[in-house]
Amino acid sequence: xxxxxxxxxxxxxxxxxxxDASSTTPTPVExxxxxxxxxxGKAEFERKWQLKMSSSIRLSDMEICKxxxxxxxxxxxxxxxxxxxxxxxATKVMNKRVILAHSTVECxxxxxxxxxATSFPFLVRYYDHFKDNANxxxxxxxxxxxxxxTHLRRANRFDDASTRFYVAQITLSLEYLHxxxxxxxxxxPENLMVGVDGFLKIADFGLAxxxxxxxxxxxxxxxKVYMAPELLAMRRVYYSFxxxxxxxxxMTYEMTVGRMPFEAxxxxxxxxxxxxxxxxxxxxxxxxxxxxxxxxxxxxxKYRLVSTQQVKAHPYFQKTNWMQLYYKxxxxxxxxxxxxxxxxxxFDPISDEPIExxxxxxxxxxxxxx
Numbered sequence: 546x547x548x549x550x551x552x553x554x555x556x557x558x559x560x561x562x563x564x565d566a567s568s569t570t571p572t573p574v575e576x577x578x579x580x581x582x583x584x585x586g587k588a589e590f591e592r593k594w595q596l597k598m599s600s601s602i603r604l605s606d607m608e609i610c611k612x613x614x615x616x617x618x619x620x621x622x623x624x625x626x627x628x629x630x631x632x633x634x635a636t637k638v639m640n641k642r643v644i645l646a647h648s649t650v651e652c653x654x655x656x657x658x659x660x661x662a663t664s665f666p667f668l669v670r671y672y673d674h675f676k677d678n679a680n681x682x683x684x685x686x687x688x689x690x691x692x693x694x695t696h697l698r699r700a701n702r703f704d705d706a707s708t709r710f711y712v713a714q715i716t717l718s719l720e721y722l723h724x725x726x727x728x729x730x731x732x733x734p735e736n737l738m739v740g741v742d743g744f745l746k747i748a749d750f751g752l753a754x755x756x757x758x759x760x761x762x763x764x765x766x767x768x769k770v771y772m773a774p775e776l777l778a779m780r781r782v783y784y785s786f787x788x789x790x791x792x793x794x795x796m797t798y799e800m801t802v803g804r805m806p807f808e809a810x811x812x813x814x815x816x817x818x819x820x821x822x823x824x825x826x827x828x829x830x831x832x833x834x835x836x837x838x839x840x841x842x843x844x845x846x847k848y849r850l851v852s853t854q855q856v857k858a859h860p861y862f863q864k865t866n867w868m869q870l871y872y873k874x875x876x877x878x879x880x881x882x883x884x885x886x887x888x889x890x891x892f893d894p895i896s897d898e899p900i901e902x903x904x905x906x907x908x909x910x911x912x913x914x915x
Contacts, residue, residue: 579717579867583724586665590725593662600675602628602684604900607636610887612895616751618643618653619680620898623687623889626672633886634672635748637683638900641908644681653681654914656750659727660685666871667718669738669748674915678903681915688746690739690881691891697734702803705831707878711737712797713865714745719793720853723786726757732792733771734799739891743877761785769812770805771795774844777816787851794841794850801834802827806842820844837861 576582607624610633614621618639626632644653660671660683670686693711697703703711715732722729729750736749752766761783765776773791775782798806806824809815824842826835837859843849850856857867869875881891 575872577868579720579871582871583721586721587725589664590662594658596661598661598674600673602626602673602675604675604677604682609897609900611889612897613889613892614895616749617647618649618751622900623887624684625887626684633687635669635685635687637685639681639683640901641676641679641681641912645908645911650911652751652754653912655754657683657915659750659753659755663722663725663727665718665721666873667714667745667747668721669746676912676915678906679901681912685748686746687886688738688740688748689883689886689888689891690741690743692735692748693737693739693745694734695891695893696739696879696881697800697803703800704878705801705834708797708800708834709861709865710875710878711745711800712793713862713867713870715747715793715796716853716856716862717867717871718745718747719786719789720857722753723789723853724758725755726760727753727755728762728786729753729789729792730767731771732789732796733768734796739879739881741881741883742873743880744873756785767792769815770807774816774819775846777812777819779813785851787846787849790841790849790851790856793856794838797834797841798824798838801830801838806838833859833861833863 574585576585606628607626610623610625612620612622613635616637619637621635621637624634624636626634639653644650657674660669661674664670669688671683672686673684675682675684715737719729729747729752731749731752732747736747738746738748740746754762754764756762762785763781763783767776767788769777771792773784773788775784776788795806807815807818809818819842822842822844824838826838837850837856840848840850840859841856850859856862857865866875883891
C-alpha cells in the first residue's frame with residue numbers, strides 16, 4: 546500500500562510528539578534576572594554543600610595524556626576517562642605530604658566542597674574526586690583554550706571592548722560566589738581559562754573559603770601582586786570580599802595596559818606605592834576604565850568599590866547586558882584555535898613525570914574528609 550508524503554510527515558510528527566511527551570529530560574529554565582539566578586543558585590549550592598559525595602573513579606580508569614601545568618602541591622594533567630565514553634578531563638593531582646608540610650589540609654577540603662557545590666557558566670565544572678595512598682585527585686572540566694595569562698602575554702594588552710568582556714564575566718562570577726559566602730583570594734590571569742567558545746572559566750579554588758555573606762577571615766594568602774593592602778600589612782587584619790574586588794582592579798589595569806599597576810620586589814615597598822596611589826595611567830586609557838580601576842584600587846576600604854552593586858552600576862559597564870552575557874549571547878572578541886577534544890597547543894610544553902605512588906596510606910586519618 547502506498548503512503549502519501551503528507552501522511553508520512555504527519556506520522557513522523559506524531560512520533561516526535563509522543564517521544565517529547567514521554568521524555569524525562571526537564572526543559573532548562575531561562576531566568577529573567579540575575580536575582581533569580583542567584584536565588585536558585587544558592588538553593589542548589591546549599592543542597593549540594595550538605596551532601597557527602599563518594600568517588601566513582603580511580604587512576605586505573607584513566608589514560609594519562611599530558612602534564613598541563615605544575616602548582617604548589619602537585620600538577621594538573623590531561624586524562625582520558627576510559628569509563629565515560631572516552632571523555633577528556635583536567636585532573637589536579639595533589640601530594641599528601643606536600644599538603645601537610647604547608648598545613649593546608651583545610652584549603653584542599655574547601656576546594657573540593659566548593660567545586661562540588663557550585664554551578665555557574667564562568668566556573669570550571671567538577672566531575673569527580675578520589676584519593677590513593679600518595680595523592681588527592683580532583684577531576685575537572687578540561688578547558689583547551691589555555692589560560693588568560695598566556696593569551697595576554699602574546700597580545701601584550703587587550704583593547705577596551707575585550708577587557709570589558711572579560712572583566713564583566715569575572716564580575717558576574719564574583720557576584721555568584723560572594724552571594725554564596727565564598728571569597729576566592731587568588732584571582733589572576735593564570736587562574737582564568739579560555740573556553741573553546743571564547744568565554745572564561747575560573748579554574749583554581751585552592752585558596753577559596755566559605756566565610757558566609759557577612760563573615761570575615763584573617764589568613765594572609767594569595768599572589769603578592771594581586772593582593773589587597775590589608776593582606777600585605779604586617780599586622781593582623783580581618784577582611785572579606787573586598788580583596789577579590791581589589792584583584793579585579795589589578796587585572797583590569799593589567800589587561801588594559803599590559804603591565805602591573807604596582808611593581809616592587811618587597812611587599813612593604815608595594816604597600817608604600819599602594820598607599821600613595823602611585824599608578825601611571827597611559828593617555829590611551831578610556832576615562833571610565835581609569836575611574837573603575839581608581840575605585841577598585843582605593844587603599845582606604847571606606848572609599849573602595851567593594852560590592853557587586855557598586856561595580857555593576859559603574860559607567861564602565863553602561864553598555865553591558867548582564868543577562869545576555871550570562872547566557873553567552875554576546876560575541877566573544879577572541880576564540881582560541883582548538884583542533885580536537887585533547888588539543889593542548891594552547892598550553893606551554895611541559896615535561897611529564899611519573900605520578901608518585903606509595904605502598905601504604907600513612908596519612909589516611911588526616912585526609913579522611915576528602
